[in-house]
Amino acid sequence: MAKNPSExxxxxxxxxxxxxxxxxxxxVALARRFAAEGLKTVIVARDEKRLAxxxxxLRAEGLDVFAFVADATETGAVASAFDFAQYHGRLALVVFNVGANRAAPALETTPADFEALWRQNAFAGFLVGREAAGRLAALGGGTLLFTGATASLRARNPFLAFASAKAALRAVAQALAREFAPKGVHVAHVVIDGVIDGDYARTNFPDFYKARGAGGRLKPDAIAAAYWGLHEQERSAWTHELDLRPFNEVF
Structure with a gap:
């Protein structure tokens, strides 16, 4: 249960x-990096057992990490997650890393599929981003980061629905940056241009994962280091959009 942030x-x-x-x-890589840097870190997801x-x-590694189960597409759940985080201290850094992807040609993409991906990527990003920006601004500033994808910038078959949602998330990030940067909130959108070397891609897109080869996949810890670098930037030289890709990725 969320606790009173005033405590x-x-x-x-x-x-x-x-x-x-x-x-x-x-x-997980983000949580590990932030906690290792000395921040109390709250991790949020819908799957209670996996999150636990x-x-x-992470706590077995000696890290100050706390779990909170919430659906980022639900307004009340998002607010409760922020309340829980602020119970533990001063909110300084928020990352929207929620993502869902399904591959389907346009004629096989149902309205329900399109809406589901929009809710999980763009709508959830709006809910989390709006809550984060308001709370960080009230505290005098902080960092708000969004995880994007190649699809944030260009759409191609068979990712019509996913690209539409990721492009919308990018627009959410841009609008929040323009509105809240003058209030001390550093909003950045990170384009992950490639396959992350993790269990999600290996399980859901095994052929593509294998085709990239070990040297052609982004290491989660390396991405986390880039996110931390964004958080540490001095406000006279903030980055709004950063693209990350393996050294041998064609772009």
Whole structure:
């Protein structure tokens, strides 16, 4: 249950990561990096059992990590996750890493499929982004990061629905950056241009995962280092959009 944020220890910086899935994945890598840098870190996902396993594993590494089960497409659940994070300290860094992808040609993409991907990628990003921007601005500033994809910039078969949703998420990030940067909130959108070397791609897109080869996949820990670098940027030289890809990726 969420607790009263007024009870928080204001001196302790807190990171909040929405979208923590498999053990070998970006969400876990982000949580590990932020906690290792000294931030109390709250991880959020819908799968309670898997989230509990990730919390236990990270805490076994000696990291200050706390799990909160929430659906990022539900307004009340999102607000409760923020309340829980602010119980643990001063909100400093929020990452929207929620993602869902299904491959289907246009004529095989149902209205339900299209709407589901939009809700999970764009609508959820709006809910989390709006909540984060408002709360960080009230605290005097902080960092809000969104995980994008190649599809954020261009659409191709068979990813019509996914690309539409990711492009919309990119627009959410741009609008929030323009509105809240003057209030001290650093909003950045990170384009992951390639396949992440993790369990999600290996399970859901095995042929594509294998075809990239070990040297052609992005390492989760390396991506997490780039996210941390964005958080550390001095406000006179903020990055809004950053693209990350393996050295041998064609672009």
């Amino acid at each position: 928080a220890n204001d001196a302790a910086p807190v990171a909040l990561v929405f979208g923590v899935g498999p053990r070998r994945g970006l969400g 396993r990730q919390e236990a594993a």
